[in-house]
Amino acid sequence: MRLRALLETDALGLRLLGGEDELDRTVRGVMTTDLRDPSRYLSGGELVLTGLAWRRDAADSEPFVRILAGAGVAGLAAGEAELRDIPADLVEACLHHRLPLFAVNETVAFATITEHVVRQVSGERAGDLAAVVDRHRRLMTSGPAGGGPEVVLDLLTSDLDLRAWVLSPTGRQIAGAGAPLPGPLGAALAGHHLAATRTGRRGPHRAAVAGTTYSLFPIRNTGRGAVPAARDVRESVLSDWLLAVEADASDWPAARLDLLQGVTQLIAVERDRRDAARTVRRRLAQEVLELVQAGAAPAEIAARLRVAAPVLLPGLGVAPQWQVVVARVDWGATGQAAAAGDIASGPVAQALLEEILVDPAVSGPDSADRIAVAHTGEEAIALVPLPTATTAAPGSDEDASGEAARADVEDADALDEEPGLHADALLASVREPLSAGLADDGRLTLGVSAAVHSAEGLRGALEEARHARRVAAARPGRVCAAGHHELASHVLLLPFVPDDVRRAFTARLLDPLRDYDRRHRAELIETLEAFLDCDGSWTRCAARLHLHVNTLRYRVGRIEQLTGRDLSRLEDKLDFFLALRMS
Numbered sequence: 001m002r003l004r005a006l007l008e009t010d011a012l013g014l015r016l017l018g019g020e021d022e023l024d025r026t027v028r029g030v031m032t033t034d035l036r037d038p039s040r041y042l043s044g045g046e047l048v049l050t051g052l053a054w055r056r057d058a059a060d061s062e063p064f065v066r067i068l069a070g071a072g073v074a075g076l077a078a079g080e081a082e083l084r085d086i087p088a089d090l091v092e093a094c095l096h097h098r099l100p101l102f103a104v105n106e107t108v109a110f111a112t113i114t115e116h117v118v119r120q121v122s123g124e125r126a127g128d129l130a131a132v133v134d135r136h137r138r139l140m141t142s143g144p145a146g147g148g149p150e151v152v153l154d155l156l157t158s159d160l161d162l163r164a165w166v167l168s169p170t171g172r173q174i175a176g177a178g179a180p181l182p183g184p185l186g187a188a189l190a191g192h193h194l195a196a197t198r199t200g201r202r203g204p205h206r207a208a209v210a211g212t213t214y215s216l217f218p219i220r221n222t223g224r225g226a227v228p229a230a231r232d233v234r235e236s237v238l239s240d241w242l243l244a245v246e247a248d249a250s251d252w253p254a255a256r257l258d259l260l261q262g263v264t265q266l267i268a269v270e271r272d273r274r275d276a277a278r279t280v281r282r283r284l285a286q287e288v289l290e291l292v293q294a295g296a297a298p299a300e301i302a303a304r305l306r307v308a309a310p311v312l313l314p315g316l317g318v319a320p321q322w323q324v325v326v327a328r329v330d331w332g333a334t335g336q337a338a339a340a341g342d343i344a345s346g347p348v349a350q351a352l353l354e355e356i357l358v359d360p361a362v363s364g365p366d367s368a369d370r371i372a373v374a375h376t377g378e379e380a381i382a383l384v385p386l387p388t389a390t391t392a393a394p395g396s397d398e399d400a401s402g403e404a405a406r407a408d409v410e411d412a413d414a415l416d417e418e419p420g421l422h423a424d425a426l427l428a429s430v431r432e433p434l435s436a437g438l439a440d441d442g443r444l445t446l447g448v449s450a451a452v453h454s455a456e457g458l459r460g461a462l463e464e465a466r467h468a469r470r471v472a473a474a475r476p477g478r479v480c481a482a483g484h485h486e487l488a489s490h491v492l493l494l495p496f497v498p499d500d501v502r503r504a505f506t507a508r509l510l511d512p513l514r515d516y517d518r519r520h521r522a523e524l525i526e527t528l529e530a531f532l533d534c535d536g537s538w539t540r541c542a543a544r545l546h547l548h549v550n551t552l553r554y555r556v557g558r559i560e561q562l563t564g565r566d567l568s569r570l571e572d573k574l575d576f577f578l579a580l581r582m583s
Helices: 003-007 058-071 088-096 110-126 129-141 149-160 183-198 254-277 279-293 298-312 345-356 397-407 412-417 423-428 431-438 455-473 484-488 499-520 524-533 538-545 549-563 570-582
Strands: 014-018 029-032 046-050 075-079 101-104 164-167 173-176 205-209 212-219 241-245 321-331 372-376 379-386 442-448 479-483
Touching (some): 003 110, 014 088, 046 110, 058 088, 088 101, 149 254, 183 212, 183 241, 183 431, 212 254, 241 254, 254 279, 279 298, 279 372, 279 455, 298 372, 298 379, 345 372, 345 442, 423 442, 423 479, 431 442, 455 479, 455 484, 479 484, 499 549, 499 570, 524 549, 524 570, 538 549
Parallel strands (some): 029 046, 046 075, 075 101, 442 479
Antiparallel strands (some): 164 241, 205 212, 212 241, 321 379, 372 379
């Protein structure tokens, strides 16, 4: 039954104090409590009745409501018999956590509400209860030990004719039944889910993409042994998996919703098991990082790398090249949310970097086996091994497959010159969903080092990646990255120029040319760009623009006349070059 139905039953004496937008929540049970922490007795979906005996002062309301919201209760009903008026601090806490709050008239006994809810819920479940129990039994016996998430999703397809996929927060497919989900569709669904989660709305979330409706269920383990719920949604929103179902769950009966919640629980247990397997790789990365930051001898670092290489690249007899990637997630404090400094950003960045470094074309939960990520303070630092042509014996199958892969690259020389990860490519497929999860108060910045061949180079690679991340942080946008190649260029300086200085500088040099182009269609800006790109060569520039050299000389003379600059002088050429880059 829905909360709305309770409010519409006059005999129950309920008055809504907050949460009108959440009245379509499903009530699956009822519980009466005056415990300060009743979480051990909650399983989700309950209407909680309380006489407020747990409240000693205004500070008690926030933790009590946070516990209820974290447990997934449907709503809270507070009796007026003890305090007459419901305290304002309780109303405010419920509004903050989007928990519907009702006042119970002092003339109505809690037993009356309990009997009504139990009668209604039992009647709705009776018809399909046997089938639900049977399916749950089959799902439990076919859990992780019986084949992983794919088996659970196959059961959904065969029993309920539902197509479903498990997706990472970036939209990468972890598991699915039948045809794989196209990458752009997965990213779009993940973006919908992250945006809805950031608003505080409870799942499942409804998303319509390309004319098809999907229901998006968060995957979290709330059972025994589960990690405690995050104090702030920002601590987990960028790391949680989701279950995407090709159906509209808004009008589903409670029995079917219960079944899907059971599915997410099974997948969450599998997720926890997979995360536990990352412990070794994280520990290896942490040990190497501590040695590098402590200035340990290269021989000691090299020994640790020799231990790490077989774990990250099993079967290889030689240590590969290494690359360092640094990521940071920064949050701003908004409204009544926790202050940004109270959010543990290091673990968030660690889980997110582990996901970003997975090849988006690779599906499955085990595709991050070659990635070791540590976190220190607010940063996450990845140690990424790069297999080289020398890691496979010449003439072997591995060597042949490597040559075939290289033959598919359009520019093999570029591959030799720039091995490994590239900053922009890392974020290309994940920028859209992550921007939705970061909303208007979060930023992800990422820096990538060059590849290094030995332990001696790791300290420099770490500093290089950190400096590249700071360059990325100086740029606008929610998701930004910078690579090592930008640290030896004017590009390094441009992001740190204040906006007002940047605008004044470019306006003084380029506005006269833009105004002239608008009035006369003279293409002076285009001519200036081509002239600088051709290093001031009259013949090459004229050929590029398909102009006579005399026409080009006339245009350059007009540029110099309008700006008072001399394009034969290096200083003036440099000023124009920077103005064009900053505009």
